[in-house]
Amino acid sequence: MTETREIQRTLDIALRVGDMLLANGAGAADVTATMSSIAHQLGLRQALVDVTFTTVHISYQSGPDEPAVAATRHVKQRETDFDDLTRVDHLVRDLLSDEIDLDEARIRLAQIASTGHRTPRWAVTLSWGAIGAGVAMLIGGDWIVTLIAAVAAICLEILQRWLSRLRLPFFYAQVAGGLFASLLAVGASAAHISTDPSLVITASIVMLLAGLGFIGAIQDALTDFYVTAVARILEVMISTVGVIVGVSGGLTVGRLVGVDINLDPGAAGLSHLPLVVAGGALSAAAFAFAAYAPSRVLLPIAAIAGVASGIYLVLSENDLGRAWPAAIAAIFIGLVSYTVASRAQVPPLVIVVSGIVPLLPGLSIYRGLSLLGADDYTGILQMITAAAIAISLAAGVILGEYVAQPLRREAHRLEQRLAGPRLVGPLRARAVRKASKRGNMHSM
Known part of the structure; x- marks a missing residue:
């Protein structure tokens, strides 16, 4: 490929795919590998990606005596959109398997970038x-805490969406969200509602944490x-x-008006295991x-998150601290999500991010804030501890x-060795598809 126009078209689609992946939370290594694979598939054997x-x-240089062709894009809008991420992932797979060509890939990518969401805004709220x-x-x-937390989360989503339209820096939107959650808890306590306001704050701020x-x-x-x-x-x-x-600002307001907020909210114990599993499943599926x-x-996300929440509770109740149970639960999410993502035809990132939402350290952050606000430097x-849990979650899923x-690769090899005696089922069907593909190639 030596024509500058074709080189530019190839670089452009690789760049646009990388833009959409990075905007939706993909790691730099994944973005680099994807862009390099696209360029290599379309004829640019040594394209440089950064x-x-x-x-x-x-950038790409066809020869030592030829000028280099380069292109750059800046990711302007970054949000979590698993639908776009999945559709781009499918596009890349189709392109790399020669099911579509460059022109069709460009058309599909433009459709993904310009198509809105089928889910109505009220349903997301x-x-x-x-x-x-x-x-x-x-x-x-x-049930009272659950109801208040649900109302608070809806109001927080509306508030942050309104602030984003004002083009305020994200930091101020986070401040407003934390302030609203704590003031709502202070108001509930001042109204003598029989509930633990600290649990309301903890449940509300989890959705603001950056998993x-x-x-x-x-x-x-x-x-x-x-x-x-x-x-x-x-x-x-x-x-x-x-x-x-x-x-912290909301807790300060509460102290000024004489509202006493519990500084050390209780955590769920083993007796709450069914409720914890159900809550983890609900929060993860709702986030997805x-x-x-x-x-x-x-449904797979709900099942994985529910089991991971149960693992975390059981281990943390056996004097293992907070970081190690979080790491073990996260490793479970990472192990299972790779296989489930392949079956569900979505990127593993979709399952991983949704699965760790119930494990984010909102309770530890609130406890730390409350103690510091009371001049208790413990x-x-x-x-x-909150930082350790967050690092454990991220490192564990990775x-x-x-x-x-490698486990899946070995399992796939075992499938191929054992597929012979199977007369029906997925293993036999996979073997038939492979034989059909080989026959089509020979006939050509």
Whole structure:
């Protein structure tokens, strides 16, 4: 391929795919590998790809005496959209398997970028209420806490959407969200509603925590994209600090008006195990729905998150601390999600991010804030615990993915060896499809 126009068209589609992947939370290593694979498939054997936080760059030089052709895109809008992520993933697979050509890939990519969502906005807003209700169940809240948390989550979603239209920096939206959640709890306590306001705050701020960004940051750090990793970690820290500032402001207002907020809310015990499993399943599936995940994957996400929540509760109740149970539950999510994602035909990131939502350390963050607000510096230990849980979650799911890939390859080889005696079922069907493909190739 030597024509400049064709080179530019190839670089453009690789760049646009990388843009959409990075905007939806994919790690820099995944974006780089995908862009390089597309360029190689379309004839550019040694295209150079560079991903740095919000910038995607690709260049190609056909020969030592030829000028290099380069293109760069800046990711302007970053949001969690699992529908676009899945559709782009399918497009890339079809392109790499020669099922579509460059022109059709460009058309499909333009359709993905310009097509709106089939899910109505009101349904997404209600799903955020389901997230709040699920988290309230997860931490052992009663029906009053669950109801208030659901209302708070709906109001938080509307508030943050309105603030985003004002083009305010995301930090201020996080401050407003944390402040609203804590003031709602203060108001409920002042109205003498028989509930634990600390549980309301904890259930409300979980939806503000940056789980997707932290997974991407740890993945970038583990795959040697250190500049991007540092930038993403800083972004996550600023986002979390915004929540901390908002909640701290609300607690201060509560103390000024004489409302006593419990500084050490109780956590769910083993007696709450069924409620915890149900809450984890509900919050994870609702988050996936709110992020426009395909409906076929909602039930598997609920099952995985429910089991992971149960694993975390059982292990944490056996004096293993908080970080190790979170890591083990996250490894389980990473291991299972790789196989489930393949069956459901979605990227593993869809299942991983949704699955860790119930495990985000909202309770530890609230405890740390409350203790620090009361001049008790043991709150610093709670904040360190929250950071340790977040790192354990991100590192755990990535480790689970690393372990799952070779295991799946070995299982696939075993399938091929055992497929002979099977006369019906998926293994036999897969063998028939492969034989059919080989026959078609020979006939050509």
